[in-house]
Amino acid sequence: MARKKRSSVNALTQLFNRNGVKMVLGLVATGSFAFAFGQEKIQQFVSSATPSNSACLDQFYRDVPPYLMKESLNKHSYPLCFNGFNVMYSGVSKTPLWVAEALTPTRLSQKIPREDSFHEETRVNTSHRALLSDYRASGYDRGHMAPNADMPTKVSQFDSFSLANMVPQAPKNNQQVWRELEEATRAIVTKQKLDVYLVTGPVFASKKLKTIGKGVIVPTATYKAVYIPKTGAAGAYYAPNDNSLQVKVVSICYLEEQLSINLFPQLSEEQKRNTYQLPLKATAVKANKPIEYANWDAESQCAEDVENSKLQAMQKQFSRSGGSTTDTAQTKPNAGAVVDANTQDAIVKQLIESLLQYILQLLK
Missing domain, CATH: 3.40.570.10 (Extracellular Endonuclease, subunit A)
Incomplete structure (x- = not known):
C-alpha cells in the first residue's frame, strides 16, 4: 500500500513538473496583474469620475x-x-x-x-x-x-x-x-x-x-x-x-x-x-x-x-x-465622490477584457 501511494505521488509530481509550474506561474502573474491593474483602474476612474x-x-x-x-x-x-x-x-x-x-x-x-x-x-x-x-x-x-x-x-x-x-x-x-x-x-x-x-x-x-x-x-x-x-x-x-x-x-x-x-x-x-x-x-x-x-x-x-x-x-x-x-x-x-453602478460596470468590463488578453498571451 505504501509503495502504491509513493508511486502515485511520484506520478503527480512528474505531471506537475511538466505542466503545473507554468500554471502556477501563470496564476501568480495573473493575480499580481489583476491586483495591480485593478488598483490602477479603480483609482483612475475614482479620481476622474468627478470632474x-x-x-x-x-x-x-x-x-x-x-x-x-x-x-x-x-x-x-x-x-x-x-x-x-x-x-x-x-x-x-x-x-x-x-x-x-x-x-x-x-x-x-x-x-x-x-x-x-x-x-x-x-x-x-x-x-x-x-x-x-x-x-x-x-x-x-x-x-x-x-x-x-x-x-x-x-x-x-x-x-x-x-x-x-x-x-x-x-x-x-x-x-x-x-x-x-x-x-x-x-x-x-x-x-x-x-x-x-x-x-x-x-x-x-x-x-x-x-x-x-x-x-x-x-x-x-x-x-x-x-x-x-x-x-x-x-x-x-x-x-x-x-x-x-x-x-x-x-x-x-x-x-x-x-x-x-x-x-x-x-x-x-x-x-x-x-x-x-x-x-x-x-x-x-x-x-x-x-x-x-x-x-x-x-x-x-x-x-x-x-x-x-x-x-x-x-x-x-x-x-x-x-x-x-x-x-x-x-x-x-458629495454624490460625485461615489463611483456609480455604471462606472463600476465600465471598470469591471475593462478589467475582464484586459485579464483575458493577458491570459491568452500566457497560454501562447
Whole structure:
C-alpha cells in the first residue's frame, strides 16, 4: 500500500513538473496583474469620475454657463457636470436642454477608438430619467449632443454615452447631417488651430410634440451654436429633426429667440447678431482661410442680459462635484465622490477584457 501511494505521488509530481509550474506561474502573474491593474483602474476612474470645479467651468466661454430665461424651463432641471462637457438636463422632456463643450487643438489631438456604452443617468431621479427601453424600436437614434468623437479619454467617452446627453434624432439627421456638422466644427479646431466653444441641443417648436417610450419628447429640430474667440466668428447650425437632410446657418440671436435661452451670456448683442458662413462639411475648412462674414441679423430678438448674481449662482451649480438638481429634495451632497453602478460596470468590463488578453498571451 505504501509503495502504491509513493508511486502515485511520484506520478503527480512528474505531471506537475511538466505542466503545473507554468500554471502556477501563470496564476501568480495573473493575480499580481489583476491586483495591480485593478488598483490602477479603480483609482483612475475614482479620481476622474468627478470632474474638478475648474474643469466643469472650463467648458463654458469665460466660465459662464448658458442661462434659461423662462422659469418653466427650470422645472425638474438638472445641471450636470461631466468629463469634457456639461449638460442642463430636463426631467420634463427627458433630454438635455443644452450641452456645452470647449474644443481645443490639444483636446482633439488625443484620439481613442469608439466604445459604445449607452447607459441611463443615475444622478437623475427615476421619474425624470430617460431609459434605454424608451429608444428601443422607436424609429429614432440615440443622438449625442456632445459627440463621442470630441472625447479625449475613456472616462469622457463613457460619460458621452449617458442618456442625459442624448435626444431622439431622426436617423438621417443624426448619421449624415449632424455627423458632418460635428466633423466641420472639429476641422475648424484641428486645421485652423483655434479654440471653439459650442452649445448644442434640441428645439421644441411645435404645440403638439411627439414622444417615445415613457415620455421622452422628440425635438422638432437640433441646433449647435458656435463661437470662436480669436476671430470673433459666431453663428449656429439649425437642422429640422427629420430625414430631409436640410440644415441652415442662423445667428445666435435667432436661436435664443426660439429657445428662450441665453446661450452665451458673456457675448454682446452685437456679437450675437453677427452671422458667419459656418462650414457645413469638414472639407470646406481650409487651414489658412478664415471663416467669412455672412450677414447681420436685425430681426431676431436676442436674449436679455442676465444679472451677474444669477450667473454666479448658476456657476456654483456647475462647480458642485458630480452635478446637482434644482429639485432640492433630490440633491445629494458629495454624490460625485461615489463611483456609480455604471462606472463600476465600465471598470469591471475593462478589467475582464484586459485579464483575458493577458491570459491568452500566457497560454501562447
